[in-house]
Amino acid sequence: MMKHDVRLLVVLLFGVLFDAGTLSAQMNKPDLSLQVSGGLYSPLSDDIQNIYSTGAVGQVSIAASMGLQSRLKVTGNLFRKSGNPYISINDFSAGDAGKLSLNSVGMLLEIGGRGAHNPQVWLGAGLLYFWGSEAIDGLGKNRGDGLGAMFSLSPEFQISRKLFLITEASLRLVDIKFRDGNQRYTFNLSGATLSLGLGYQFIHKD
DSSP states (O other): OOOHHHHHHHHHHHHHHHHHHHHHHHHHSSEEEEEEEEEEEEEHHHHHHHHHHHHEEEEEEEEEEETTTTEEEEEEEEEEEEOOTTTTTTTTTOSEEEEEEEEEEEEEEEEEOOOSSSSSEEEEEEEEEEEEEEEETTTTTEEEEEEEEEEEEEEEEESSSSSSEEEEEEEEEEEEEEEEEEEEEEEEEOEEEEEEEEEEOOOOOO
C-alpha cells in the first residue's frame, strides 16, 4: 500500500474521532465502553483455508456513543496461525512450515437500539487497516499491508448496570500484497469471524 493511502487513512480516522468527540461533548451523558472478546476467524478463500484453516482470533474495542441509536467503535484485532504452504503438492509434506500473522485496527459506525431492551443489537460498518506477515521455513518472511472493510452484527446482553456479554458475527474484506525484495504476491485474507466476550460500561456521572 502506498504511503499516501496510509496518511489519508490516519487523517480520516482522526477527523472522525474529532467530530465524534465534539458531538459527545455536546451530549448530556456520553457513554464509553471497553470490550474484550475472542473467537474464530475463518478465511473465505479456499487456498488460504486449505493452508491455514480456521483459527483463534482476539479483539479489543472501545466504543463511544454518538446519540441514542449510534456509536463509534475503534477496534484492534490479531490472528496467528501455522499451516502447510505445500499442501497442493502431492506426496510432499513439510508440516506446519508456514506461519501467518494478521493484525488490524479500524473504525466502525454502529447503529442499533440503546435502551431497556435486552439484548441490544448493533449493526456496524467501517474501514480497517491490515498489516501482517507470512514466514515460510527456509524462505524467510514476507510482509505486507492493505485497506479493508468490516461489517458486523453484535447482540449484547446486559449482565449488570456496567457489565454486558458480547456476541459478534463479522465479515472482513481485504487483499494484502506481501513483499520481500522483488518478490510480490497477493493474499485474499477476507474472512468471517464469530466471537464472544465481555464489555464494561463507563457510566457518566453528572
